[in-house]
Structures are given as C-alpha cells and as structure tokens.
Amino acid sequence: MSLANRYSAGEHRFGMVIDIDKCTGCGGCTVACMSENNVGVLYDETDKIRSITWMRVYQVDNGKPFPETQVAFFPRPCLHCEGSHGHHTPCVSVCPATATDYDPQTGIVSQIPTRCIGCRYCVGACPYHARYFNWFDTPWPAGLERPLNPAVAPRMRGVVEKCTFCYHRYQRAKNKAFLGGGKVEEMDYQTACTEACPSGAITFGDLKNPNHKVAQLAQSPECFRLLERLGTNNKVYYRTTREWVRRLADNYLKDEKPGQVAAS
Amino acid sequence: MTTHEQGQAKRSGADWLLFVVGFVLFSALGFWGTPALLYAEKPQPFQFSHKVHMEQVSEGCKSCHSFREDGSFTGIPSTDKCKECHSDSPQGNTPQEKTFVEEYLNKGKPVDWQVYSKQPACVFFSHAAHAENAGLECKKCHGDHGDSEKLRTYQQNRLTGYSRDIWGWSILGMGDPPKRMKMDNCADCHRANGVRDACFVCHK
Numbered sequence: 001m002s003l004a005n006r007y008s009a010g011e012h013r014f015g016m017v018i019d020i021d022k023c024t025g026c027g028g029c030t031v032a033c034m035s036e037n038n039v040g041v042l043y044d045e046t047d048k049i050r051s052i053t054w055m056r057v058y059q060v061d062n063g064k065p066f067p068e069t070q071v072a073f074f075p076r077p078c079l080h081c082e083g084s085h086g087h088h089t090p091c092v093s094v095c096p097a098t099a100t101d102y103d104p105q106t107g108i109v110s111q112i113p114t115r116c117i118g119c120r121y122c123v124g125a126c127p128y129h130a131r132y133f134n135w136f137d138t139p140w141p142a143g144l145e146r147p148l149n150p151a152v153a154p155r156m157r158g159v160v161e162k163c164t165f166c167y168h169r170y171q172r173a174k175n176k177a178f179l180g181g182g183k184v185e186e187m188d189y190q191t192a193c194t195e196a197c198p199s200g201a202i203t204f205g206d207l208k209n210p211n212h213k214v215a216q217l218a219q220s221p222e223c224f225r226l227l228e229r230l231g232t233n234n235k236v237y238y239r240t241t242r243e244w245v246r247r248l249a250d251n252y253l254k255d256e257k258p259g260q261v262a263a264s
Numbered sequence: 265m266t267t268h269e270q271g272q273a274k275r276s277g278a279d280w281l282l283f284v285v286g287f288v289l290f291s292a293l294g295f296w297g298t299p300a301l302l303y304a305e306k307p308q309p310f311q312f313s314h315k316v317h318m319e320q321v322s323e324g325c326k327s328c329h330s331f332r333e334d335g336s337f338t339g340i341p342s343t344d345k346c347k348e349c350h351s352d353s354p355q356g357n358t359p360q361e362k363t364f365v366e367e368y369l370n371k372g373k374p375v376d377w378q379v380y381s382k383q384p385a386c387v388f389f390s391h392a393a394h395a396e397n398a399g400l401e402c403k404k405c406h407g408d409h410g411d412s413e414k415l416r417t418y419q420q421n422r423l424t425g426y427s428r429d430i431w432g433w434s435i436l437g438m439g440d441p442p443k444r445m446k447m448d449n450c451a452d453c454h455r456a457n458g459v460r461d462a463c464f465v466c467h468k
Contacts (some may be wrong), residue, residue, distance in 0.1 A: 098463075099463075101462060101463060101464075103462060103464060105460070108464070110462070110463050110464035110467075112386075112463045112464070112467050113386070114386045114467070115463065151388075151468060152468055153385040153386040153467075153468050154385070164464075167464055167468070168388065168468050171388055171390060171468070172334070172335070172336070174335075174390070174392075174393070175334070175335030175336060175390050175392040175393070176334050176335035176392075177335070178335060178390070178392040178393055178396045178397040179331055179333075179335040179392050179396055180335075
C-alpha cells in the first residue's frame with residue numbers, strides 16, 4: 001500500500017523516520033525533549049517505572065556473547081497511531097474523559113493534562129509504553145521555573161502526559177505562516193528531538209507530502225514500524241539494514257521473515 | 265388537622281416579611297460579598313490613557329501591540345518600544361508620565377503591568393490566527409479598552425490567581441466578551457464560524 005493511502009483523509013500526517021543504524025544511543029533527543037516540554041527531574045530518577053521520558057531510548061542487543069555482540073538503540077517518542085480504519089488509536093479509544101483525541105487534520109494524538117482524570121487506562125492501552133503518569137509533582141528547585149518553556153504547560157501530579165510531536169512548534173509555525181500569508185514549510189515545523197540528534201538519525205515531516213524527506217525515506221523497504229501487526233498504523237518509522245534488529249521490532253515466528261509478513 | 269396543615273394555617277404576614285428580608289439580605293451578601301471575598305484588587309503601577317496614545321499613533325492598536333517577524337505577538341509593549349516615541353524627559357505634564365520616564369524609561373526597567381486578559385498556562389492563544397488570518401478586530405475580545413482614558417481596576421481571583429476578566433465581572437458569569445473570557449466563549453465563536461474546536465487547537 002502506498003504511504004499516503006495507509007492513512008485516512010486529512011491534510012497532513014506528521015511522522016518520523018528514525019534511522020537505527022545512525023543512532024548512537026547518546027540520549028540527546030531525550031534531554032532535548034525534557035527541556036523543550038518542561039519534563040522535570042524527580043527526586044528518584046532511578047525509579048524508571050515512575051520517571052517520565054516522553055522520548056525514551058531503548059537499548060537492544062543480538063543476544064550473542066563477545067565478540068559477536070551487537071547493540072542497537074530504539075528512540076521511542078509517542079508513535080501517534082491512527083489505527084487501521086482511521087479512528088482507532090488505542091489510547092484515544094479508552095479515554096473516558098476525552099482528554100486525548102486523534103486530530104484528523106494533522107494525525108497528531110493530543111493530550112490535554114488539565115482534562116485528564118488520571119485513570120491511566122491509556123497507559124495500559126498503549127502498546128509502546130509512550131504514556132506516562134505523574135506520580136509526583138515535579139520538584140522544581142528554586143530558580144528552575146525560570147527556564148521553563150512558556151509554550152508548554154507544566155503538568156501536575158495525577159495526570160498522564162506524553163509526546164505531542166512538539167505541537168506547540170506547529171502552532172508557532174502556523175503563526176508565522178498566518179503573518180507571511182504562506183504555508184507551513186517542512187523546516188518551519190521540526191520537533192526538538194529531531195533538531196537535537198547529533199547524528200541526524202531522526203527525520204520529521206509530513207508523510208502525506210511527497211516533497212518532504214520523511215515521506216521519501218519511509219517508502220524504503222528497509223523501513224518498518226514497531227509491532228506493525230497490531231494494526232496500530234502509527235507514524236513513526238524505523239530504518240535498519242540489520243536483520244536481527246528488524247526481528248526485534250515485532251513478534252516473529254521462527255520461520256517468518258520480517259518484511260514479508262503482511263501488516264493487518 | 266395534621267401537623268403539615270397546622271403549619272400552613274399559622275403562616276402570617278410577619279413570616280413572609282421575614283422570608284423576604286432574609287432572601288434579599290443573603291442575595292445581597294452573595295452578589296456583593298462573594299466578589300469582595302473572592303477577588304483581590306491589585307493596583308496598576310501607574311495610570312495610562314489609551315485614548316491619548318491612540319490620538320498620537322497612525323496605525324491604531326498595531327502601532328504598539330505588534331507582531332514579531334516569527335508570527336508571535338508582543339502583547340504589552342516593552343519599555344524599548346515606548347522609547348521609540350518617548351525621550352528621557354516627559355513630553356506632557358501629567359504626573360503619570362513623569363513616573364514612567366523617571367522610574368522605568370530612564371532606568372530601562374520593564375513596567376510590571378497587571379494584564380487583564382492573561383490566560384491560564386494551559387491555554388494557547390494565537391493573535392496571528394485571530395487578528396491576521398480571521399481579520400477580527402481587537403475590540404471583539406478586548407472591548408473598548410483601546411479608547412479608555414483610565415486603566416480600570418484589576419482584580420485577581422484569590423484562589424486561582426487569574427484575572428477577573430476570565431470569569432467575567434458578572435458573578436453569575438453572564439454577558440459577552442470582554443466581560444467574560446471562558447473556554448465556552450471561545451468555543452461558541454469557533455462553532456458559529458465553522459472553526460475547529462478540538463482540544464489541541466487552543467490547549468497546550
């Protein structure tokens with residue numbers, strides 16, 4: 001199926017291609033994301049079940065002993081699932097408070113913390129662990145409220161938050177377009193993680209716009225999505241040429257070959 | 265005769281009078297007492313006349329409340345913006361201007377205005393979308409603030425810290441903008457004009 005036809009009608013489908021073969025696992029994207037989106041540092045950041053990382057880098061290896069060991073990294077933002085028929089984003093379908101919705105225009109899954117009731121159904125529904133519950137109020141040390149990003153509202157204890165593809169940057173780009181009378185160009189709207197990645201592993205743009213680099217890259221047979229057979233029809237593509245990395249991206253049977261198994 | 269009927273029979277003119285007096289008393293307390301308890305008055309640093317300034321400038325509100333090149337809105341102008349016209353000695357002879365020039369302009373200090381229409385942190389509002397793209401007049405939401413001779417009283421909700429303009433000056437929450445700047449007011453206008461009202465359009 002061609003890239004644009006995978007998604008329902010709508011002006012844009014913002015998405016990413018993350019090149020795993022380029023990712024060094026430095027964590028620059030995670031830091032840039034936390035800084036951009038006012039994600040604070042908790043009292044105990046070693047408690048990874050309760051810490052918050054909208055953009056999280058997962059480390060995988062091929063399971064072989066030295067010297068054959070190989071390591072790869074999966075940077076994981078929110079994957080902004082659309083579902084197979086245009087409106088079945090796993091988290092959106094379970095939210096009882098309509099605190100999250102799927103934007104038919106941009107394909108971005110929103111999260112409105114002020115509307116969230118903290119039931120955490122969405123955290124359970126997300127197959128990618130992309131949603132985080134605020135178990136604590138972030139303890140901003142004195143003075144650290146000053147470098148907060150005014151374009152992103154800080155959250156309080158008891159609500160869920162997640163990556164929004166830096167939606168405030170899209171709003172900002174639209175402002176510029178309104179004033180100039182033009183359109184939002186590819187480089188006007190880039191996420192913080194994309195800009196921060198030192199090896200250029202992340203490409204961001206509109207998957208529906210054939211002129212955008214992301215739309216060209218995502219067509220490659222070397223690109224795949226995480227747990228594609230769940231039918232989440234998400235918009236974050238990963239790219240690798242290594243067979244073993246690709247096998248880890250979904251639950252393949254021994255006799256199945258990745259890339260030849262049809263997505264549901 | 266049941267107790268209930270007895271009660272009805274015994275109700276006299278004095279009972280009714282007491283009811284009316286009580287009703288009026290507590291309504292009055294609710295209408296005038298509640299706002300006094302709920303809202304704190306905060307003074308503006310000094311008086312400012314929009315009218316005087318509007319007569320001096322050529323491009324209306326936009327002369328001082330302008331857009332930056334990147335499409336963001338400057339809001340209340342910085343002291344530097346005032347410097348484009350004001351020099352280091354007062355042009356008029358009002359004590360307000362003297363205060364401004366001496367205390368702020370010459371010291372390069374920003375004026376700590378209380379902002380009537382400041383929205384909560386979770387609200388994204390784009391002046392570019394409304395004033396430029398949709399071509400709305402400033403008056404539509406800000407009323408005749410631009411023609412006012414004096415800054416009106418700024419009141420702050422003691423519980424939320426928000427300006428009273430958000431809830432509206434009517435304690436029942438009635439009236440059109442600028443008396444009220446609640447989410448419903450935004451959503452009503454969006455629906456009436458066929459603009460999307462999804463959460464992420466105005467929230468952040």
